[in-house]
Amino acid sequence: MKTFRIRVDGQAAEAEADSETSLFAAMTRVGIAWPVSCRNGTCRTCLGRLLEGRVRYDIPWPGLSADEKDEGYCLPCIARPVADVVIVKA
Template structure:
């Protein structure tokens, strides 16, 4: 990592595994490089296979409006395939696995 590519710690619950997510990668990509498999399919924010909830922390999106309703965003839901950590993050992903 360089100073121009800050990294944040992502913790996946209930799996209890953490990994670093540089701001150049989505949560899904960073998890994959760290050996953490999150549910996925389209990888572009439309299929919602990766839908999960942010317990704490903040993200920004690689697309203008990911496939989430305003209500879902307000309740903390996110799509890791298009979400980039902007702080340390805890996500609730019941179907995550270590590969």
Template sequence: MKTFRLQIDGRETDIAAHSDTSLFASMTRAGVAWPVSCRNGTCRTCIARLLQGQVRYEIPWPGLSPEEKDEGYCLPCVARPMSDVVIARA
């Protein structure tokens, strides 16, 4: 397991984001509120813009189109960090 920094655009506090847990889990552990519902990558309630960094998914096809991935959207409930990450509400 590696630990990266998760930043939410516009907030000054960094969150420790572990490579083996979702960005949403890291936010929850840090006490940061984020919209969430299904927690399995299908409903898109948690959708965010990935402004910096890389994530990976434990499920084969999270609820994002290839175009949305290319445009920098991510689903924090199932996205796990592969580097330091900066996200923003979509």
């Protein structure tokens, strides 16, 4: 299975994840701190913005508006990479 690089803008550490691993889980594995609460996409504590890359979700419509999705916002607790990702905390 292909793996993708995950980088938080402004931090040196990088994580790797396959398309079945959430961004949050991958970041946690390498010690990158990211706020999270519910871990199911409803509380929005983990809200981030993709500067590069793409993600997918297992649920049809996570807790994001259509405008937020169009503007590159994502929920790392449930977002799975489908390309290399650069993210920043929203």
